[in-house]
Amino acid sequence: MNSDLIKIKSPYDRVSMLISAMIVLALMYWAKVIIIPVALAILFTFLLISPVNWLENHFIPRIPAVIIATGILLGLLLVTTFGVTQQITSLIDSYPEYEENITAKIFEYQELGRNGMIEKFQTVTERIENQLELAQKKGNSAPEIARDKEVVVPQPVKIVEEGPFSMSKLWSFAGPLLEPIANLGFVLVLVIFMLINREDMRDRLISLIGTSQLTDTTRALEDAGYRVSRYLLIQLLINCAYGLVVSIGLWFFEVPYPLLWGFFAALLRYIPYLGAWLAAILPISLSLLISPEWSITLKVISLFVALELITNMILEPLLYGRGIGVSQTVLLIAVAFWTWLWGPVGLILASPLTVCLVVMSRYIPNLKFIDTLLSDRPALSPVHRYYQRLLANDEDEAFDVLESHLANNQGSLASTFDEIVAPALALARADLYSSKLDKNAHKELVDLNNKIVNDLSEVTKDLTEKSISSAMKSRKKVLLMAARDDIDAIAVQTLAKLVDPDCLDVYVITPGVMVSEVVELIEKKSPDVLTIISIPPGGITHIRHVCKRVQSRFPDLRIIIGRLGLHDEYHDMNKQQLSQISSGSVEFNLGNIISKLKQLSTLD
Numbered sequence: 178m179n180s181d182l183i184k185i186k187s188p189y190d191r192v193s194m195l196i197s198a199m200i201v202l203a204l205m206y207w208a209k210v211i212i213i214p215v216a217l218a219i220l221f222t223f224l225l226i227s228p229v230n231w232l233e234n235h236f237i238p239r240i241p242a243v244i245i246a247t248g249i250l251l252g253l254l255l256v257t258t259f260g261v262t263q264q265i266t267s268l269i270d271s272y273p274e275y276e277e278n279i280t281a282k283i284f285e286y287q288e289l290g291r292n293g294m295i296e297k298f299q300t301v302t303e304r305i306e307n308q309l310e311l312a313q314k315k316g317n318s319a320p321e322i323a324r325d326k327e328v329v330v331p332q333p334v335k336i337v338e339e340g341p342f343s344m345s346k347l348w349s350f351a352g353p354l355l356e357p358i359a360n361l362g363f364v365l366v367l368v369i370f371m372l373i374n375r376e377d378m379r380d381r382l383i384s385l386i387g388t389s390q391l392t393d394t395t396r397a398l399e400d401a402g403y404r405v406s407r408y409l410l411i412q413l414l415i416n417c418a419y420g421l422v423v424s425i426g427l428w429f430f431e432v433p434y435p436l437l438w439g440f441f442a443a444l445l446r447y448i449p450y451l452g453a454w455l456a457a458i459l460p461i462s463l464s465l466l467i468s469p470e471w472s473i474t475l476k477v478i479s480l481f482v483a484l485e486l487i488t489n490m491i492l493e494p495l496l497y498g499r500g501i502g503v504s505q506t507v508l509l510i511a512v513a514f515w516t517w518l519w520g521p522v523g524l525i526l527a528s529p530l531t532v533c534l535v536v537m538s539r540y541i542p543n544l545k546f547i548d549t550l551l552s553d554r555p556a557l558s559p560v561h562r563y564y565q566r567l568l569a570n571d572e573d574e575a576f577d578v579l580e581s582h583l584a585n586n587q588g589s590l591a592s593t594f595d596e597i598v599a600p601a602l603a604l605a606r607a608d609l610y611s612s613k614l615d616k617n618a619h620k621e622l623v624d625l626n627n628k629i630v631n632d633l634s635e636v637t638k639d640l641t642e643k644s645i646s647s648a649m650k651s652r653k654k655v656l657l658m659a660a661r662d663d664i665d666a667i668a669v670q671t672l673a674k675l676v677d678p679d680c681l682d683v684y685v686i687t688p689g690v691m692v693s694e695v696v697e698l699i700e701k702k703s704p705d706v707l708t709i710i711s712i713p714p715g716g717i718t719h720i721r722h723v724c725k726r727v728q729s730r731f732p733d734l735r736i737i738i739g740r741l742g743l744h745d746e747y748h749d750m751n752k753q754q755l756s757q758i759s760s761g762s763v764e765f766n767l768g769n770i771i772s773k774l775k776q777l778s779t780l781d
Contacts, residue, residue: 202518205518205519206518209518209519212519213519213522214360214363214364214367215367216519216522216526216530217364217522217526218364218367218368218371219371220409220525220526220529221250221364221368222368222371222372222375223402223405223406223409223529224250224406224409224410224413225243225246225247225250225368225372226372226375226406227406227410228246229242229243229246229372232245232246239372239373240373243369243372243373244369246372247365247368247369247372251365254361257440260436260440261437261440264434264436264437265437267434268433268434268437271433379398382394382398383395383398393540394540396540397536397537397539397540400536400539401532401533401536401537404532404536405529405532405533408528408529408532409529411496412447412528414496415446415488415492415493415496416443416444416446416447417443419442419443419446419453419484419488420439420440420441420442420443420444420446421439421443422439422484423435423438423439423442423443423456423460423480423481423484424436424438424439426477426480426484427439427460427477427480430464430473430476430477430480431467431473432460432463432464432467432473432477433463433467434463438456438459438460438463441456441459442456442457444456447524447525447528448512448524449505449508449509449512449528450505450509451509453481453484453485454481457477457478457481460477461474461477461478464476464477503528503531503532503535503551503552503553504551504552504553505553507531507550507551508527508528508531511527511528511530511531511551512524512527512528514527515527515530515531531551534547534551535547535548535551535552538551539552559578559582559596559597560596560597560600560601560604561604562578563575563578563579563597563598563601564601564604564605566578567601567605567622567625567626568622570621570625572625572628572629575625575626575629576629576632576633578597579593579597579598579629579630579633580633582596582597583633589768590633590634590671590674590675591671591675591766591767591768591771592768593633594630594668594671594741594767595741595742595766595767595768598626598630598667598671598742599668599712599741599742600742601626601742602623602626602664602667602668602712602742603712603713603714603742603743605619605622605623605626605664606664606712606713606714606715607714610714610715620663623663623664623667626667627663627667627670630667630670630671631670634671634674652680652681652682653680653681653682653705653706653777654681654682654684654702654703654704654705654706655676655681655682655683655684655704655705655706655708655774655777656684656686656698656699656702656704656706656707656708657669657672657673657683657684657685657686657708657710658685658686658690658695658707658708658709658710658723659686659687659688659710660688660709660710660711660716660719660720660723661688661711661715661716661719662688662689663688664712665688665710665711665712665716666687666688668710668712668739668741668767669685669710670685671767672708672710672739672767672770672771673685675767675771676771676774677775680775681774681777684698684702684704686698692722692723692726693726695723695726695727696726696727696730699727699730699731699734700730700731704734705735705777706734706735706736706737706773706774706777707727707734707735707736707737708736708737708738708739708770708774709723709724709736709737709738709739710739710741711738711739711740711741712740712741712742713740713742713743713747716740717751717754717755720738720755721754721755724736724738724755724761735761735777736761736762737761737762737764737770737773737774738755738761738762738763738764739764739765739766739767739770740763740764740765741765741766741767743765748765751763751765
């Protein structure tokens with residue numbers, strides 16, 4: 178992808194981009210009369226693509242398949258609208274039947290509150306008001322003559338025009354009815370043409386974006402189409418099933434108009450988290466009206482609680498799978514935003530519109546901030562999250578990061594150290610060299626990390642794999658050396674815990690030891706291998722100096738160099754810089770070092 182085409186080169190471009198976004202937002206608000214039907218048509222197109230494809234696969238031509246699918250959709254909408262209207266009208270007409278129950282509930286509430294805190298507070302408030310009124314009457318001793326005078330109230334005069342019936346009166350009555358019908362017709366016609374010519378529309382959109390970005394555009398369209406259509410279809414099925422179960426449950430509890438409440442439950446559930454409880458308010462309120470007892474109300478509440486638990490904890494995780502790729506917290510904010518912008522229609526379109534925005538931002542470099550803010554993917558990698566918690570001196574959460582990674586990697590402490598701890602220590606050393614961390618803060622961070630790693634090693638089961646029998650004829654000796662300071666010493670201590678003590682005798686050289694002392698220790702212990710651990714940045718020069726001195730004195734000694742926490746792109750460069758070591762190897766994680774030591778322990 179040629180990112181230069183959309184790269185923001187100066188702060189003025191950022192300001193112009195912000196102004197453009199504000200203009201687009203204003204147009205979306207003021208032109209919503211046109212944009213909302215188009216957005217609804219796109220929504221229904223996503224919903225009907227799968228049924229139309231199914232009909233085409235069963236030897237029905239495209240145009241008849243599109244007409245059949247849209248006809249079924251229109252029929253369902255009309256039947257649902259008619260049924261809901263009839264139910265609402267019947268509910269309003271039957272309200273007088275429940276007035277006695279309402280009175281009984283109010284009386285019961287008053288009985289519960291009698292002699293309670295609320296009634297006492299009301300009594301005190303009334304006494305204060307009476308005292309204020311008496312004080313005001315004493316201050317106004319002079320009678321007001323104006324109040325005694327008779328006030329003449331002018332009588333309104335209504336002018337009635339007599340004349341022929343005008344078309345303006347007809348339009349004032351029929352206009353509000355024709356507008357939604359016209360919008361519905363426009364949406365259906367637009368859906369039909371979008372379904373028939375969807376390949377042509379896709380090609381035109383790709384051509385508009387540019388063929389130079391064909392790969393990224395295709396991936397973005399496929400990803401957005403898959404996520405949105407799958408989400409809408411599954412959400413529709415879940416909501417319909419939810420509304421059906423609500424209707425059956427309310428019918429079983431003898432709550433009037435169960436189909437109406439099931440419809441509202443299915444519709445309002447498009448609002449994440451809050452929609453189901455907003456829908457529950459209506460049948461709960463009606464259950465309070467139909468009976469003077471509280472048993473039906475408790476049953477209705479239990480029904481909604483059970484359905485929410487089953488839906489949120491079983492059905493949605495099972496059916497959604499990958500999810501829609503949007504953070505749930507952000508989705509609630511998006512619902513509020515689109516509802517403010519477009520009203521009830523924005524409430525329904527909030528999820529698919531937000532998904533499209535997130536997916537497209539993943540393929541446009543200058544919109545990556547949208548993906549960071551809205552996506553459900555972690556904002557920080559485990560390495561940066563762990564390092565940030567170390568900087569914040571948060572031992573508990575830093576330990577949780579390592580423990581979670583350890584659990585996901587089958588309890589491998591070596592993998593956790595290689596993938597999180599070592600890169601975090603490399604970041605700390607880089608910040609120290611660039612003066613972003615002073616020496617005291619760096620020392621505190623290293624000490625905290627050392628404590629966390631030690632605590633983690635205590636809770637880790639089976640740190641070493643006992644693959645070699647302890648009854649060996651000869652034991653190999655390993656000398657572990659930290660290349661420079663305490664950061665390297667942490668890696669050495671971790672490696673020492675991971676090496677099987679039944680197979681190898683391990684000797685650790687503390688950091689800060691002079692090279693001459695290392696040579697003397699090698700001569701004294703006669704190890705089979707020298708392992709030097711270093712965490713970047715830096716350290717290459719010192720390692721080369723140590724290896725040169727050691728090999729000049731002990732040319733047959735095997736040397737293993739561990740460069741931990743290094744990015745993959747620097748592996749070849751490090752191997753080339755350390756290529757002068759003739760009888761050794763360069764490894765970039767603890768796992769490979771442990772494997773090398775195990776191979777050594779199997780040799781006679």
